[in-house]
Amino acid sequence: MLRIRLLPWEYGVRNLFRRPARSGLTLLALTTVVLLVLVVVAFIRGLEGSLATSGDPQVVLVYSIGAAADIENSAIPARTAALLSASLDGVEQRYGVSHVAPELYIGTKVQTSEEAPGMFGIVRGVTSATPLLRRQVQMLDGEWPGPGEVLVGKLTAAKLGCDPSLLRIGQSIRFDNRNWKISGHFTAGGAAFESEIWAPLEDLQSALKRQDISLVAVGLSNGASPADVEMFCKERVDLELQAVGEAAYYAALQKHYQPVRMLGWIVVLLVAGAGVFAGLNTMYGAVVGRVRELSTLQAVGFRRRSIVISLIQEATLLSMTASLIAAAIALFLVNGTAVRFTMGAFALRVDSLAILVGCGTGLLLGVLGAIPPAMKAMRYEIVEGLKAI
Amino acid sequence: MNSLCKLLTACLVAAPFVFVGCGTSPAPEAASGPSAEGQAFVLDAEPAAAKGVKDARADAKDGDEVTVVGRIGGDTNPWIEGQAAFLVVDNALKPCNEREDDACESPWDYCCDADALPTHKAMVKIVDSEGKTVATDARKLLGLKELQTVVVHGKAKRDEAGNLTVLADGIYVRK
Numbered sequence: 067m068l069r070i071r072l073l074p075w076e077y078g079v080r081n082l083f084r085r086p087a088r089s090g091l092t093l094l095a096l097t098t099v100v101l102l103v104l105v106v107v108a109f110i111r112g113l114e115g116s117l118a119t120s121g122d123p124q125v126v127l128v129y130s131i132g133a134a135a136d137i138e139n140s141a142i143p144a145r146t147a148a149l150l151s152a153s154l155d156g157v158e159q160r161y162g163v164s165h166v167a168p169e170l171y172i173g174t175k176v177q178t179s180e181e182a183p184g185m186f187g188i189v190r191g192v193t194s195a196t197p198l199l200r201r202q203v204q205m206l207d208g209e210w211p212g213p214g215e216v217l218v219g220k221l222t223a224a225k226l227g228c229d230p231s232l233l234r235i236g237q238s239i240r241f242d243n244r245n246w247k248i249s250g251h252f253t254a255g256g257a258a259f260e261s262e263i264w265a266p267l268e269d270l271q272s273a274l275k276r277q278d279i280s281l282v283a284v285g286l287s288n289g290a291s292p293a294d295v296e297m298f299c300k301e302r303v304d305l306e307l308q309a310v311g312e313a314a315y316y317a318a319l320q321k322h323y324q325p326v327r328m329l330g331w332i333v334v335l336l337v338a339g340a341g342v343f344a345g346l347n348t349m350y351g352a353v354v355g356r357v358r359e360l361s362t363l364q365a366v367g368f369r370r371r372s373i374v375i376s377l378i379q380e381a382t383l384l385s386m387t388a389s390l391i392a393a394a395i396a397l398f399l400v401n402g403t404a405v406r407f408t409m410g411a412f413a414l415r416v417d418s419l420a421i422l423v424g425c426g427t428g429l430l431l432g433v434l435g436a437i438p439p440a441m442k443a444m445r446y447e448i449v450e451g452l453k454a455i
Numbered sequence: 456m457n458s459l460c461k462l463l464t465a466c467l468v469a470a471p472f473v474f475v476g477c478g479t480s481p482a483p484e485a486a487s488g489p490s491a492e493g494q495a496f497v498l499d500a501e502p503a504a505a506k507g508v509k510d511a512r513a514d515a516k517d518g519d520e521v522t523v524v525g526r527i528g529g530d531t532n533p534w535i536e537g538q539a540a541f542l543v544v545d546n547a548l549k550p551c552n553e554r555e556d557d558a559c560e561s562p563w564d565y566c567c568d569a570d571a572l573p574t575h576k577a578m579v580k581i582v583d584s585e586g587k588t589v590a591t592d593a594r595k596l597l598g599l600k601e602l603q604t605v606v607v608h609g610k611a612k613r614d615e616a617g618n619l620t621v622l623a624d625g626i627y628v629r630k
Binding site for chain 2: 118131132293296297300301302303304305
């Protein structure tokens with residue numbers, strides 16, 4: 067009772083090649099739709115990944131109480147680092163070195179030459195303690211910056227919107243009325259630091275004529291908790307400091323970008339919806355021209371549901387082929403492309419979730435795009451269908 | 456054919472409801488009263504001769520027995536996660552929600568009195584018999600929430616900058 071006689075698999079495949087131009091154009095349209103979906107999801111995943119990778123759960127950021135969540139607006143005394151190191155019990159120490167790193171974080175106009183227009187870049191004043199806390203950071207080439215030198219992140223060229231060849235070792239960039247020689251490059255595993263320029267803290271303070279710093283990053287030993295640092299900052303009302311776990315800081319930034327991510331998913335739905343209508347349009351056209359053929363199949367003995375399944379098979383074959391082509395293009399051409407964003411840059415990530423959403427969209431396009439036209443074609447009586455032109 | 460149409464339509468209609476169940480679980484409600492552990496710190500009656508935070512900062516010396524009255528607040532997050540410690544503010548300052556036409560979302564941060572706040576706030580730590588801060592969030596331990604007026608009794612701890620911390624062994628919540 068439950069067995070239904072399906073049309074041969076090859077029947078659906080051959081039908082696709084009977085009208086190669088129509089099938090080719092539909093394949094192109096579906097590939098474009100799935101590729102667009104993949105690009106948008108890769109954007110969302112890249113943004114999420116950049117913020118997620120940036121936070122270390124064992125690092126606490128201490129900065130000015132008036133700065134809210136904007137570290138660029140924070141200004142605290144330079145002695146804060148020594149004070150924290152001396153006052154807190156839970157600071158990680160190795161070989162007599164405390165994992166406490168003062169940093170100066172600014173956004174400023176950066177020029178790749180004197181004549182070039184200034185582009186907005188992020189500069190961080192660092193000390194030799196900084197890599198102890200920014201464990202994701204790895205030198206790619208060159209050396210740690212000395213006086214008058216800077217270290218450039220892997221995505222800095224994308225952030226500045228310039229050719230990467232202008233940021234080679236030995237080249238100079240200009241900001242805050244000084245020239246800085248590039249001493250090396252670093253990567254940070256996709257973290258937000260990858261789009262930054264790192265300069266020696268004292269040099270940067272001297273260039274900016276500032277004695278203060280923006281924040282102190284404190285590395286906690288095992289067993290210590292960010293609450294201990296928070297307690298110190300709240301007890302020392304006179305210092306006007308606040309402490310936030312670095313992971314919590316970037317999680318709050320993720321929430322800040324929630325509207326952008328929601329918009330991204332809405333775009334995915336809209337693009338997929340447009341793809342469904344495009345598929346519907348194509349399938350309606352394909353089915354209308356085959357009414358007589360489909361009625362003949364019914365006359366020969368195939369049930370309507372078998373014919374509907376065959377039509378869905380054709381559409382799904384086309385849409386899944388399009389998904390595979392789009393996934394290959396996304397993986398080889400889109401994955402890893404740097405995108406400039408408000409306070410940094412990040413790389414598009416075509417990961418397993420992006421592929422799942424892209425291919426799932428393709429599958430949906432195939433199924434939903436075929437059902438209505440197939441059902442319309444099945445409404446004809448056999449005799450009427452055989453007489454159709 | 457008709458039954459297939461019905462089945463497919465039912466699936467399409469039901470699909471969105473699968474995602475209705477997904478999402479974050481609702482935040483747990485704040486405790487309405489002290490926990491069994493917290494009962495040991497709750498005072499039955501308000502201690503006499505309580506001083507405001509500002510006066511206590513001016514008068515109390517390190518190690519003195521003090522009784523301080525204030526409202527919970529002084530920061531967007533006046534609590535210390537996982538510790539029975541919180542900030543209190545002198546009653547002389549008004550929180551934002553007691554000012555006209557102020558729709559501040561976190562009135563307990565006293566952002567309207569940011570200049571005066573440093574001299575009008577203090578830290579309160581609920582300590583056990585060994586002098587260690589109880590390792591339970593004050594909200595769970597004592598059923599506290601922002602802007603409640605509390606009277607705390609304990610020892611004053613001062614630092615070289617004049618900051619006051621009350622190592623409290625008892626707390627009374629004014630209704």
